[in-house]
Amino acid sequence: MIILELRSVDGSSLPAWTPGAHIEIELAPGMLRHYSLCGDPADRDTWRIAVLRESAGRGGSRLIHEDLRPGDVLPITALRNNFELADATRYLFIAGGIGITPILPMVRDVAHRGRPWTLVYGGRTRASMAFIGELRAMTGGDLHIVPEDEHGLLDLDGYLGTPSADTAVYCCGPGPLIDAVEQRCANWPAGALHVERFTPKAAAATCADGEFDVQLARSGTCLRVPADKSLLEVLEEAGFEIDNSCRAGICGTCELAVVDGIPEHNDDVLTDAERDSNELLLPCVSRSKSAVLVVDL
Ligand SMILES: Cc1cc2nc3c(=O)[nH]c(=O)nc-3n(C[C@H](O)[C@H](O)[C@H](O)COP(=O)(O)OP(=O)(O)OC[C@H]3O[C@@H](n4cnc5c(N)ncnc54)[C@H](O)[C@@H]3O)c2cc1C
Ligand code: FES
Known part of the structure:
Protein backbone atom coordinates (compact mmCIF):
# COMPACT_ATOMS: atom_id res chain seq x y z
CA MET A 1 0.00 0.00 0.00
CA ILE A 2 1.25 3.49 -0.74
CA ILE A 3 -0.04 6.84 0.40
CA LEU A 4 -0.27 9.75 -2.04
CA GLU A 5 -0.73 13.40 -1.21
CA LEU A 6 -2.34 15.47 -3.95
CA ARG A 7 -2.32 19.24 -4.36
CA SER A 8 -3.82 21.51 -7.00
CA VAL A 9 -1.40 22.47 -9.79
CA ASP A 10 -1.82 26.22 -9.18
CA GLY A 11 -1.79 26.03 -5.37
CA SER A 12 -5.47 27.00 -5.04
CA SER A 13 -7.73 25.43 -2.41
CA LEU A 14 -9.15 22.02 -3.24
CA PRO A 15 -12.93 21.47 -3.35
CA ALA A 16 -14.64 20.70 -0.04
CA TRP A 17 -15.51 17.06 0.66
CA THR A 18 -17.27 15.03 3.33
CA PRO A 19 -16.26 11.70 4.95
CA GLY A 20 -16.96 8.77 2.62
CA ALA A 21 -16.09 10.76 -0.52
CA HIS A 22 -13.87 9.42 -3.28
CA ILE A 23 -12.11 10.99 -6.23
CA GLU A 24 -11.96 9.69 -9.76
CA ILE A 25 -8.50 9.90 -11.33
CA GLU A 26 -7.76 9.50 -15.03
CA LEU A 27 -4.57 7.48 -14.70
CA ALA A 28 -4.20 7.14 -18.48
CA PRO A 29 -6.53 8.03 -21.36
CA GLY A 30 -9.79 6.18 -20.69
CA MET A 31 -8.47 4.58 -17.48
CA LEU A 32 -10.62 5.99 -14.64
CA ARG A 33 -9.99 4.71 -11.12
CA HIS A 34 -11.52 5.70 -7.80
CA TYR A 35 -9.82 6.37 -4.47
CA SER A 36 -11.43 7.28 -1.16
CA LEU A 37 -10.17 10.45 0.46
CA CYS A 38 -8.63 9.39 3.75
CA GLY A 39 -7.18 12.67 5.03
CA ASP A 40 -8.87 15.44 6.96
CA PRO A 41 -11.70 17.36 5.19
CA ALA A 42 -10.56 20.49 7.08
CA ASP A 43 -7.29 20.40 5.11
CA ARG A 44 -8.18 22.22 1.88
CA ASP A 45 -4.59 22.17 0.57
CA THR A 46 -3.97 18.42 0.40
CA TRP A 47 -5.98 15.35 -0.50
CA ARG A 48 -4.64 12.07 0.82
CA ILE A 49 -5.33 8.69 -0.75
CA ALA A 50 -3.98 5.20 0.02
CA VAL A 51 -3.65 2.72 -2.83
CA LEU A 52 -3.28 -1.03 -2.49
CA ARG A 53 -1.37 -2.91 -5.18
CA GLU A 54 -3.95 -5.11 -6.93
CA SER A 55 -2.01 -7.65 -8.97
CA ALA A 56 -5.17 -9.29 -10.40
CA GLY A 57 -6.47 -5.97 -11.75
CA ARG A 58 -6.44 -4.14 -15.08
CA GLY A 59 -3.28 -2.14 -14.30
CA GLY A 60 -4.47 1.01 -12.51
CA SER A 61 -2.95 0.30 -9.13
CA ARG A 62 0.20 -1.10 -10.75
CA LEU A 63 0.61 2.15 -12.65
CA ILE A 64 0.30 4.15 -9.41
CA HIS A 65 2.78 1.94 -7.59
CA GLU A 66 5.36 1.66 -10.37
CA ASP A 67 5.12 4.68 -12.67
CA LEU A 68 3.99 7.70 -10.65
CA ARG A 69 6.64 10.11 -9.40
CA PRO A 70 6.38 13.07 -7.00
CA GLY A 71 5.33 16.15 -9.00
CA ASP A 72 3.46 14.21 -11.72
CA VAL A 73 0.17 15.82 -12.76
CA LEU A 74 -2.99 13.67 -12.65
CA PRO A 75 -6.41 14.76 -13.94
CA ILE A 76 -9.04 14.39 -11.19
CA THR A 77 -12.23 13.90 -13.17
CA ALA A 78 -14.79 13.74 -10.35
CA LEU A 79 -15.33 14.06 -6.62
CA ARG A 80 -18.29 12.00 -5.41
CA ASN A 81 -19.73 10.65 -2.22
CA ASN A 82 -21.79 7.45 -2.53
CA PHE A 83 -21.07 6.61 1.11
CA GLU A 84 -22.34 9.60 3.10
CA LEU A 85 -22.20 9.54 6.87
CA ALA A 86 -25.80 9.67 8.13
CA ASP A 87 -26.74 11.24 11.44
CA ALA A 88 -27.09 8.57 14.13
CA THR A 89 -26.92 8.24 17.89
CA PHE A 198 -14.14 -1.37 -4.08
CA THR A 199 -14.53 -4.45 -6.27
CA PRO A 200 -17.68 -5.73 -7.98
CA LYS A 201 -19.84 -8.48 -6.55
CA ALA A 202 -19.25 -11.68 -8.54
CA ALA A 203 -22.87 -11.68 -9.69
CA ALA A 204 -22.81 -8.04 -10.74
CA ALA A 205 -20.49 -8.80 -13.65
CA THR A 206 -23.12 -10.94 -15.35
CA CYS A 207 -26.14 -9.48 -17.09
CA ALA A 208 -29.58 -10.01 -15.66
CA ASP A 209 -32.04 -11.96 -17.82
CA GLY A 210 -34.40 -10.50 -20.35
CA GLU A 211 -34.30 -8.06 -23.21
CA PHE A 212 -35.92 -4.64 -23.26
CA ASP A 213 -36.07 -1.49 -25.36
CA VAL A 214 -34.42 1.77 -24.51
CA GLN A 215 -35.69 4.98 -26.00
CA LEU A 216 -33.40 7.99 -26.23
CA ALA A 217 -35.48 10.99 -25.14
CA ARG A 218 -33.64 13.67 -27.14
CA SER A 219 -33.81 11.96 -30.54
CA GLY A 220 -36.68 9.51 -30.01
CA THR A 221 -34.42 6.67 -31.26
CA CYS A 222 -35.31 3.23 -29.91
CA LEU A 223 -32.67 0.53 -29.32
CA ARG A 224 -33.11 -3.11 -28.31
CA VAL A 225 -30.98 -4.31 -25.35
CA PRO A 226 -30.58 -8.07 -25.75
CA ALA A 227 -30.28 -10.37 -22.73
CA ASP A 228 -26.54 -10.88 -23.22
CA LYS A 229 -25.55 -7.19 -23.40
CA SER A 230 -25.61 -4.35 -20.93
CA LEU A 231 -27.44 -1.12 -21.64
CA LEU A 232 -24.03 0.59 -21.56
CA GLU A 233 -22.70 -1.72 -24.27
CA VAL A 234 -25.74 -1.08 -26.47
CA LEU A 235 -25.41 2.70 -26.04
CA GLU A 236 -21.69 2.51 -26.86
CA GLU A 237 -22.39 0.45 -29.97
CA ALA A 238 -24.85 3.16 -31.01
CA GLY A 239 -22.01 5.71 -30.84
CA PHE A 240 -22.56 7.28 -27.41
CA GLU A 241 -19.45 7.98 -25.35
CA ILE A 242 -20.57 7.45 -21.78
CA ASP A 243 -17.99 7.96 -19.02
CA ASN A 244 -17.48 4.67 -17.24
CA SER A 245 -14.94 2.87 -15.12
CA CYS A 246 -15.88 -0.24 -13.14
CA ARG A 247 -18.59 -1.42 -15.61
CA ALA A 248 -20.00 -3.32 -12.64
CA GLY A 249 -22.25 -0.92 -10.71
CA ILE A 250 -19.90 0.13 -7.91
CA CYS A 251 -18.43 3.51 -8.88
CA GLY A 252 -21.34 5.65 -10.15
CA THR A 253 -19.40 7.06 -13.13
CA CYS A 254 -21.88 6.02 -15.82
CA GLU A 255 -25.01 7.43 -14.10
CA LEU A 256 -27.86 8.42 -16.48
CA ALA A 257 -31.15 10.21 -15.86
CA VAL A 258 -34.34 8.20 -16.48
CA VAL A 259 -37.19 10.06 -18.16
CA ASP A 260 -39.74 7.23 -18.09
CA GLY A 261 -40.01 3.55 -17.27
CA ILE A 262 -38.95 1.49 -14.27
CA PRO A 263 -35.30 0.46 -14.00
CA GLU A 264 -34.15 -2.81 -12.45
CA HIS A 265 -31.17 -1.33 -10.65
CA ASN A 266 -28.64 -4.11 -9.80
CA ASP A 267 -26.04 -1.58 -8.62
CA ASP A 268 -24.27 -0.95 -5.30
CA VAL A 269 -24.19 2.84 -5.56
CA LEU A 270 -27.67 4.37 -5.45
CA THR A 271 -29.45 4.81 -2.14
CA ASP A 272 -32.82 3.11 -1.56
CA ALA A 273 -34.52 6.50 -1.99
CA GLU A 274 -32.75 7.09 -5.32
CA ARG A 275 -33.74 3.62 -6.52
CA ASP A 276 -37.36 4.12 -5.48
CA SER A 277 -37.52 7.48 -7.28
CA ASN A 278 -36.80 5.74 -10.64
CA GLU A 279 -34.97 8.90 -11.74
CA LEU A 280 -31.46 7.49 -12.15
CA LEU A 281 -29.79 4.32 -13.34
CA LEU A 282 -26.32 2.92 -13.95
CA PRO A 283 -26.37 1.51 -17.48
CA CYS A 284 -23.40 -0.81 -16.87
CA VAL A 285 -25.63 -3.06 -14.73
CA SER A 286 -29.18 -1.68 -14.71
CA ARG A 287 -31.87 -3.30 -16.82
CA SER A 288 -35.59 -2.62 -17.06
CA LYS A 289 -38.71 -3.80 -15.30
CA SER A 290 -40.84 -2.02 -17.89
CA ALA A 291 -40.87 -3.07 -21.56
CA VAL A 292 -39.41 0.32 -22.51
CA LEU A 293 -37.05 2.56 -20.61
CA VAL A 294 -36.65 6.20 -21.68
CA VAL A 295 -33.28 7.77 -20.80
CA ASP A 296 -32.04 11.35 -21.04
CA LEU A 297 -29.74 10.99 -24.06
C1 LIG B 1 -15.83 4.08 -4.60
C2 LIG B 1 -14.48 3.39 -4.69
C3 LIG B 1 -13.45 3.76 -3.82
C4 LIG B 1 -12.22 3.11 -3.89
N1 LIG B 1 -11.24 3.47 -2.99
C5 LIG B 1 -10.04 2.82 -3.02
C6 LIG B 1 -8.99 3.17 -2.09
O1 LIG B 1 -9.15 4.04 -1.24
N2 LIG B 1 -7.81 2.49 -2.19
C7 LIG B 1 -7.60 1.50 -3.12
O2 LIG B 1 -6.51 0.93 -3.17
N3 LIG B 1 -8.58 1.16 -4.02
C8 LIG B 1 -9.77 1.81 -3.99
N4 LIG B 1 -10.74 1.48 -4.91
C9 LIG B 1 -10.41 0.50 -5.98
C10 LIG B 1 -9.67 1.24 -7.11
O3 LIG B 1 -10.55 2.15 -7.76
C11 LIG B 1 -9.11 0.29 -8.18
O4 LIG B 1 -10.12 -0.60 -8.58
C12 LIG B 1 -7.90 -0.45 -7.64
O5 LIG B 1 -6.81 0.47 -7.43
C13 LIG B 1 -7.44 -1.53 -8.60
O6 LIG B 1 -7.27 -0.95 -9.87
P1 LIG B 1 -6.70 -1.87 -11.03
O7 LIG B 1 -6.85 -1.18 -12.33
O8 LIG B 1 -5.32 -2.32 -10.64
O9 LIG B 1 -7.63 -3.12 -10.91
P2 LIG B 1 -9.22 -3.24 -11.36
O10 LIG B 1 -9.22 -3.66 -12.80
O11 LIG B 1 -10.00 -2.06 -10.96
O12 LIG B 1 -9.58 -4.53 -10.54
C14 LIG B 1 -9.73 -4.52 -9.14
C15 LIG B 1 -10.26 -5.87 -8.71
O13 LIG B 1 -11.58 -6.03 -9.19
C16 LIG B 1 -11.69 -7.19 -10.01
N5 LIG B 1 -12.55 -6.79 -11.14
C17 LIG B 1 -12.36 -5.74 -11.97
N6 LIG B 1 -13.39 -5.64 -12.85
C18 LIG B 1 -14.23 -6.64 -12.57
C19 LIG B 1 -15.47 -7.06 -13.09
N7 LIG B 1 -16.06 -6.43 -14.10
N8 LIG B 1 -16.06 -8.14 -12.52
C20 LIG B 1 -15.47 -8.79 -11.48
N9 LIG B 1 -14.31 -8.43 -10.94
C21 LIG B 1 -13.69 -7.38 -11.47
C22 LIG B 1 -10.27 -7.52 -10.44
O14 LIG B 1 -10.11 -8.91 -10.67
C23 LIG B 1 -9.48 -7.05 -9.25
O15 LIG B 1 -9.45 -8.03 -8.24
C24 LIG B 1 -11.99 2.10 -4.85
C25 LIG B 1 -13.02 1.74 -5.74
C26 LIG B 1 -14.24 2.37 -5.65
C27 LIG B 1 -15.34 1.96 -6.61
S1 FES C 1 -19.20 2.28 -14.75
FE1 FES C 1 -19.10 2.15 -12.55
S2 FES C 1 -21.20 2.17 -11.99
FE2 FES C 1 -21.25 2.04 -14.14
Whole structure:
Protein backbone atom coordinates (compact mmCIF):
# COMPACT_ATOMS: atom_id res chain seq x y z
CA MET A 1 0.00 0.00 0.00
CA ILE A 2 1.25 3.49 -0.74
CA ILE A 3 -0.04 6.84 0.40
CA LEU A 4 -0.27 9.75 -2.04
CA GLU A 5 -0.73 13.40 -1.21
CA LEU A 6 -2.34 15.47 -3.95
CA ARG A 7 -2.32 19.24 -4.36
CA SER A 8 -3.82 21.51 -7.00
CA VAL A 9 -1.40 22.47 -9.79
CA ASP A 10 -1.82 26.22 -9.18
CA GLY A 11 -1.79 26.03 -5.37
CA SER A 12 -5.47 27.00 -5.04
CA SER A 13 -7.73 25.43 -2.41
CA LEU A 14 -9.15 22.02 -3.24
CA PRO A 15 -12.93 21.47 -3.35
CA ALA A 16 -14.64 20.70 -0.04
CA TRP A 17 -15.51 17.06 0.66
CA THR A 18 -17.27 15.03 3.33
CA PRO A 19 -16.26 11.70 4.95
CA GLY A 20 -16.96 8.77 2.62
CA ALA A 21 -16.09 10.76 -0.52
CA HIS A 22 -13.87 9.42 -3.28
CA ILE A 23 -12.11 10.99 -6.23
CA GLU A 24 -11.96 9.69 -9.76
CA ILE A 25 -8.50 9.90 -11.33
CA GLU A 26 -7.76 9.50 -15.03
CA LEU A 27 -4.57 7.48 -14.70
CA ALA A 28 -4.20 7.14 -18.48
CA PRO A 29 -6.53 8.03 -21.36
CA GLY A 30 -9.79 6.18 -20.69
CA MET A 31 -8.47 4.58 -17.48
CA LEU A 32 -10.62 5.99 -14.64
CA ARG A 33 -9.99 4.71 -11.12
CA HIS A 34 -11.52 5.70 -7.80
CA TYR A 35 -9.82 6.37 -4.47
CA SER A 36 -11.43 7.28 -1.16
CA LEU A 37 -10.17 10.45 0.46
CA CYS A 38 -8.63 9.39 3.75
CA GLY A 39 -7.18 12.67 5.03
CA ASP A 40 -8.87 15.44 6.96
CA PRO A 41 -11.70 17.36 5.19
CA ALA A 42 -10.56 20.49 7.08
CA ASP A 43 -7.29 20.40 5.11
CA ARG A 44 -8.18 22.22 1.88
CA ASP A 45 -4.59 22.17 0.57
CA THR A 46 -3.97 18.42 0.40
CA TRP A 47 -5.98 15.35 -0.50
CA ARG A 48 -4.64 12.07 0.82
CA ILE A 49 -5.33 8.69 -0.75
CA ALA A 50 -3.98 5.20 0.02
CA VAL A 51 -3.65 2.72 -2.83
CA LEU A 52 -3.28 -1.03 -2.49
CA ARG A 53 -1.37 -2.91 -5.18
CA GLU A 54 -3.95 -5.11 -6.93
CA SER A 55 -2.01 -7.65 -8.97
CA ALA A 56 -5.17 -9.29 -10.40
CA GLY A 57 -6.47 -5.97 -11.75
CA ARG A 58 -6.44 -4.14 -15.08
CA GLY A 59 -3.28 -2.14 -14.30
CA GLY A 60 -4.47 1.01 -12.51
CA SER A 61 -2.95 0.30 -9.13
CA ARG A 62 0.20 -1.10 -10.75
CA LEU A 63 0.61 2.15 -12.65
CA ILE A 64 0.30 4.15 -9.41
CA HIS A 65 2.78 1.94 -7.59
CA GLU A 66 5.36 1.66 -10.37
CA ASP A 67 5.12 4.68 -12.67
CA LEU A 68 3.99 7.70 -10.65
CA ARG A 69 6.64 10.11 -9.40
CA PRO A 70 6.38 13.07 -7.00
CA GLY A 71 5.33 16.15 -9.00
CA ASP A 72 3.46 14.21 -11.72
CA VAL A 73 0.17 15.82 -12.76
CA LEU A 74 -2.99 13.67 -12.65
CA PRO A 75 -6.41 14.76 -13.94
CA ILE A 76 -9.04 14.39 -11.19
CA THR A 77 -12.23 13.90 -13.17
CA ALA A 78 -14.79 13.74 -10.35
CA LEU A 79 -15.33 14.06 -6.62
CA ARG A 80 -18.29 12.00 -5.41
CA ASN A 81 -19.73 10.65 -2.22
CA ASN A 82 -21.79 7.45 -2.53
CA PHE A 83 -21.07 6.61 1.11
CA GLU A 84 -22.34 9.60 3.10
CA LEU A 85 -22.20 9.54 6.87
CA ALA A 86 -25.80 9.67 8.13
CA ASP A 87 -26.74 11.24 11.44
CA ALA A 88 -27.09 8.57 14.13
CA THR A 89 -26.92 8.24 17.89
CA ARG A 90 -24.03 5.76 17.73
CA TYR A 91 -21.86 4.21 15.04
CA LEU A 92 -20.39 0.80 14.36
CA PHE A 93 -17.64 0.86 11.73
CA ILE A 94 -16.32 -2.37 10.21
CA ALA A 95 -13.25 -2.09 7.97
CA GLY A 96 -11.23 -4.78 6.25
CA GLY A 97 -7.75 -4.00 4.85
CA ILE A 98 -7.70 -1.08 2.43
CA GLY A 99 -11.42 -0.56 3.24
CA ILE A 100 -10.20 1.57 6.16
CA THR A 101 -9.72 4.53 3.76
CA PRO A 102 -13.30 5.94 3.69
CA ILE A 103 -13.89 4.84 7.30
CA LEU A 104 -10.95 6.80 8.74
CA PRO A 105 -12.39 10.31 8.11
CA MET A 106 -15.79 9.04 9.29
CA VAL A 107 -14.34 7.96 12.63
CA ARG A 108 -12.51 11.29 12.93
CA ASP A 109 -15.77 13.17 12.26
CA VAL A 110 -17.82 11.14 14.74
CA ALA A 111 -15.10 11.37 17.42
CA HIS A 112 -14.98 15.13 16.87
CA ARG A 113 -18.77 15.37 17.31
CA GLY A 114 -18.56 13.35 20.54
CA ARG A 115 -20.85 10.51 19.38
CA PRO A 116 -20.11 7.01 20.63
CA TRP A 117 -18.37 4.80 18.07
CA THR A 118 -16.88 1.36 17.71
CA LEU A 119 -14.40 0.49 14.96
CA VAL A 120 -13.64 -3.12 14.19
CA TYR A 121 -10.65 -3.13 11.85
CA GLY A 122 -9.37 -6.39 10.38
CA GLY A 123 -6.35 -7.08 8.21
CA ARG A 124 -3.99 -9.91 7.33
CA THR A 125 -1.18 -8.85 9.68
CA ARG A 126 -0.69 -5.87 12.00
CA ALA A 127 2.16 -4.59 9.79
CA SER A 128 -0.13 -4.57 6.72
CA MET A 129 -2.79 -2.43 8.43
CA ALA A 130 -2.55 1.29 7.71
CA PHE A 131 -3.33 4.21 10.02
CA ILE A 132 -3.34 2.29 13.34
CA GLY A 133 -1.44 5.10 15.10
CA GLU A 134 -3.84 7.74 13.77
CA LEU A 135 -6.86 5.69 14.88
CA ARG A 136 -5.45 5.20 18.38
CA ALA A 137 -5.33 8.98 18.76
CA MET A 138 -9.10 9.30 18.18
CA THR A 139 -11.09 9.72 21.34
CA GLY A 140 -14.42 8.63 22.76
CA GLY A 141 -14.62 5.30 20.99
CA ASP A 142 -13.93 1.65 21.16
CA LEU A 143 -11.16 0.54 18.78
CA HIS A 144 -10.66 -3.14 17.96
CA ILE A 145 -7.58 -3.87 15.84
CA VAL A 146 -7.90 -7.47 14.66
CA PRO A 147 -4.94 -8.82 12.64
CA GLU A 148 -6.00 -12.19 11.23
CA ASP A 149 -2.67 -13.91 12.01
CA GLU A 150 -3.05 -13.00 15.72
CA HIS A 151 -6.82 -13.18 16.33
CA GLY A 152 -8.44 -14.94 13.35
CA LEU A 153 -11.47 -13.51 11.53
CA LEU A 154 -13.68 -10.71 12.86
CA ASP A 155 -16.35 -11.82 15.32
CA LEU A 156 -19.24 -10.47 13.23
CA ASP A 157 -21.86 -12.43 15.16
CA GLY A 158 -20.63 -10.77 18.34
CA TYR A 159 -20.87 -7.25 16.92
CA LEU A 160 -23.98 -7.64 14.77
CA GLY A 161 -25.91 -10.46 16.50
CA THR A 162 -28.36 -8.08 18.22
CA PRO A 163 -29.97 -5.42 16.00
CA SER A 164 -29.86 -1.91 17.43
CA ALA A 165 -32.40 0.77 16.51
CA ASP A 166 -30.05 3.72 17.10
CA THR A 167 -26.81 2.44 15.53
CA ALA A 168 -25.61 3.17 12.00
CA VAL A 169 -23.32 0.45 10.62
CA TYR A 170 -20.69 1.36 8.03
CA CYS A 171 -18.66 -1.34 6.31
CA CYS A 172 -15.95 -1.26 3.66
CA GLY A 173 -13.49 -3.98 2.77
CA PRO A 174 -13.13 -7.15 0.71
CA GLY A 175 -16.29 -8.48 -0.98
CA PRO A 176 -16.62 -11.56 1.29
CA LEU A 177 -16.49 -9.34 4.41
CA ILE A 178 -19.23 -7.05 3.03
CA ASP A 179 -21.32 -10.07 2.02
CA ALA A 180 -21.00 -11.51 5.54
CA VAL A 181 -21.95 -8.18 7.16
CA GLU A 182 -24.95 -7.80 4.81
CA GLN A 183 -26.09 -11.28 5.79
CA ARG A 184 -25.89 -10.52 9.53
CA CYS A 185 -27.67 -7.18 9.12
CA ALA A 186 -30.64 -8.71 7.28
CA ASN A 187 -32.79 -8.35 10.41
CA TRP A 188 -31.48 -4.89 11.36
CA PRO A 189 -33.73 -1.86 10.79
CA ALA A 190 -33.98 -0.79 7.11
CA GLY A 191 -31.28 1.73 6.25
CA ALA A 192 -29.04 0.89 9.25
CA LEU A 193 -26.31 -0.67 7.10
CA HIS A 194 -24.19 1.35 4.66
CA VAL A 195 -21.52 -0.37 2.56
CA GLU A 196 -19.06 0.63 -0.11
CA ARG A 197 -17.53 -1.93 -2.43
CA PHE A 198 -14.14 -1.37 -4.08
CA THR A 199 -14.53 -4.45 -6.27
CA PRO A 200 -17.68 -5.73 -7.98
CA LYS A 201 -19.84 -8.48 -6.55
CA ALA A 202 -19.25 -11.68 -8.54
CA ALA A 203 -22.87 -11.68 -9.69
CA ALA A 204 -22.81 -8.04 -10.74
CA ALA A 205 -20.49 -8.80 -13.65
CA THR A 206 -23.12 -10.94 -15.35
CA CYS A 207 -26.14 -9.48 -17.09
CA ALA A 208 -29.58 -10.01 -15.66
CA ASP A 209 -32.04 -11.96 -17.82
CA GLY A 210 -34.40 -10.50 -20.35
CA GLU A 211 -34.30 -8.06 -23.21
CA PHE A 212 -35.92 -4.64 -23.26
CA ASP A 213 -36.07 -1.49 -25.36
CA VAL A 214 -34.42 1.77 -24.51
CA GLN A 215 -35.69 4.98 -26.00
CA LEU A 216 -33.40 7.99 -26.23
CA ALA A 217 -35.48 10.99 -25.14
CA ARG A 218 -33.64 13.67 -27.14
CA SER A 219 -33.81 11.96 -30.54
CA GLY A 220 -36.68 9.51 -30.01
CA THR A 221 -34.42 6.67 -31.26
CA CYS A 222 -35.31 3.23 -29.91
CA LEU A 223 -32.67 0.53 -29.32
CA ARG A 224 -33.11 -3.11 -28.31
CA VAL A 225 -30.98 -4.31 -25.35
CA PRO A 226 -30.58 -8.07 -25.75
CA ALA A 227 -30.28 -10.37 -22.73
CA ASP A 228 -26.54 -10.88 -23.22
CA LYS A 229 -25.55 -7.19 -23.40
CA SER A 230 -25.61 -4.35 -20.93
CA LEU A 231 -27.44 -1.12 -21.64
CA LEU A 232 -24.03 0.59 -21.56
CA GLU A 233 -22.70 -1.72 -24.27
CA VAL A 234 -25.74 -1.08 -26.47
CA LEU A 235 -25.41 2.70 -26.04
CA GLU A 236 -21.69 2.51 -26.86
CA GLU A 237 -22.39 0.45 -29.97
CA ALA A 238 -24.85 3.16 -31.01
CA GLY A 239 -22.01 5.71 -30.84
CA PHE A 240 -22.56 7.28 -27.41
CA GLU A 241 -19.45 7.98 -25.35
CA ILE A 242 -20.57 7.45 -21.78
CA ASP A 243 -17.99 7.96 -19.02
CA ASN A 244 -17.48 4.67 -17.24
CA SER A 245 -14.94 2.87 -15.12
CA CYS A 246 -15.88 -0.24 -13.14
CA ARG A 247 -18.59 -1.42 -15.61
CA ALA A 248 -20.00 -3.32 -12.64
CA GLY A 249 -22.25 -0.92 -10.71
CA ILE A 250 -19.90 0.13 -7.91
CA CYS A 251 -18.43 3.51 -8.88
CA GLY A 252 -21.34 5.65 -10.15
CA THR A 253 -19.40 7.06 -13.13
CA CYS A 254 -21.88 6.02 -15.82
CA GLU A 255 -25.01 7.43 -14.10
CA LEU A 256 -27.86 8.42 -16.48
CA ALA A 257 -31.15 10.21 -15.86
CA VAL A 258 -34.34 8.20 -16.48
CA VAL A 259 -37.19 10.06 -18.16
CA ASP A 260 -39.74 7.23 -18.09
CA GLY A 261 -40.01 3.55 -17.27
CA ILE A 262 -38.95 1.49 -14.27
CA PRO A 263 -35.30 0.46 -14.00
CA GLU A 264 -34.15 -2.81 -12.45
CA HIS A 265 -31.17 -1.33 -10.65
CA ASN A 266 -28.64 -4.11 -9.80
CA ASP A 267 -26.04 -1.58 -8.62
CA ASP A 268 -24.27 -0.95 -5.30
CA VAL A 269 -24.19 2.84 -5.56
CA LEU A 270 -27.67 4.37 -5.45
CA THR A 271 -29.45 4.81 -2.14
CA ASP A 272 -32.82 3.11 -1.56
CA ALA A 273 -34.52 6.50 -1.99
CA GLU A 274 -32.75 7.09 -5.32
CA ARG A 275 -33.74 3.62 -6.52
CA ASP A 276 -37.36 4.12 -5.48
CA SER A 277 -37.52 7.48 -7.28
CA ASN A 278 -36.80 5.74 -10.64
CA GLU A 279 -34.97 8.90 -11.74
CA LEU A 280 -31.46 7.49 -12.15
CA LEU A 281 -29.79 4.32 -13.34
CA LEU A 282 -26.32 2.92 -13.95
CA PRO A 283 -26.37 1.51 -17.48
CA CYS A 284 -23.40 -0.81 -16.87
CA VAL A 285 -25.63 -3.06 -14.73
CA SER A 286 -29.18 -1.68 -14.71
CA ARG A 287 -31.87 -3.30 -16.82
CA SER A 288 -35.59 -2.62 -17.06
CA LYS A 289 -38.71 -3.80 -15.30
CA SER A 290 -40.84 -2.02 -17.89
CA ALA A 291 -40.87 -3.07 -21.56
CA VAL A 292 -39.41 0.32 -22.51
CA LEU A 293 -37.05 2.56 -20.61
CA VAL A 294 -36.65 6.20 -21.68
CA VAL A 295 -33.28 7.77 -20.80
CA ASP A 296 -32.04 11.35 -21.04
CA LEU A 297 -29.74 10.99 -24.06
C1 LIG B 1 -15.83 4.08 -4.60
C2 LIG B 1 -14.48 3.39 -4.69
C3 LIG B 1 -13.45 3.76 -3.82
C4 LIG B 1 -12.22 3.11 -3.89
N1 LIG B 1 -11.24 3.47 -2.99
C5 LIG B 1 -10.04 2.82 -3.02
C6 LIG B 1 -8.99 3.17 -2.09
O1 LIG B 1 -9.15 4.04 -1.24
N2 LIG B 1 -7.81 2.49 -2.19
C7 LIG B 1 -7.60 1.50 -3.12
O2 LIG B 1 -6.51 0.93 -3.17
N3 LIG B 1 -8.58 1.16 -4.02
C8 LIG B 1 -9.77 1.81 -3.99
N4 LIG B 1 -10.74 1.48 -4.91
C9 LIG B 1 -10.41 0.50 -5.98
C10 LIG B 1 -9.67 1.24 -7.11
O3 LIG B 1 -10.55 2.15 -7.76
C11 LIG B 1 -9.11 0.29 -8.18
O4 LIG B 1 -10.12 -0.60 -8.58
C12 LIG B 1 -7.90 -0.45 -7.64
O5 LIG B 1 -6.81 0.47 -7.43
C13 LIG B 1 -7.44 -1.53 -8.60
O6 LIG B 1 -7.27 -0.95 -9.87
P1 LIG B 1 -6.70 -1.87 -11.03
O7 LIG B 1 -6.85 -1.18 -12.33
O8 LIG B 1 -5.32 -2.32 -10.64
O9 LIG B 1 -7.63 -3.12 -10.91
P2 LIG B 1 -9.22 -3.24 -11.36
O10 LIG B 1 -9.22 -3.66 -12.80
O11 LIG B 1 -10.00 -2.06 -10.96
O12 LIG B 1 -9.58 -4.53 -10.54
C14 LIG B 1 -9.73 -4.52 -9.14
C15 LIG B 1 -10.26 -5.87 -8.71
O13 LIG B 1 -11.58 -6.03 -9.19
C16 LIG B 1 -11.69 -7.19 -10.01
N5 LIG B 1 -12.55 -6.79 -11.14
C17 LIG B 1 -12.36 -5.74 -11.97
N6 LIG B 1 -13.39 -5.64 -12.85
C18 LIG B 1 -14.23 -6.64 -12.57
C19 LIG B 1 -15.47 -7.06 -13.09
N7 LIG B 1 -16.06 -6.43 -14.10
N8 LIG B 1 -16.06 -8.14 -12.52
C20 LIG B 1 -15.47 -8.79 -11.48
N9 LIG B 1 -14.31 -8.43 -10.94
C21 LIG B 1 -13.69 -7.38 -11.47
C22 LIG B 1 -10.27 -7.52 -10.44
O14 LIG B 1 -10.11 -8.91 -10.67
C23 LIG B 1 -9.48 -7.05 -9.25
O15 LIG B 1 -9.45 -8.03 -8.24
C24 LIG B 1 -11.99 2.10 -4.85
C25 LIG B 1 -13.02 1.74 -5.74
C26 LIG B 1 -14.24 2.37 -5.65
C27 LIG B 1 -15.34 1.96 -6.61
S1 FES C 1 -19.20 2.28 -14.75
FE1 FES C 1 -19.10 2.15 -12.55
S2 FES C 1 -21.20 2.17 -11.99
FE2 FES C 1 -21.25 2.04 -14.14
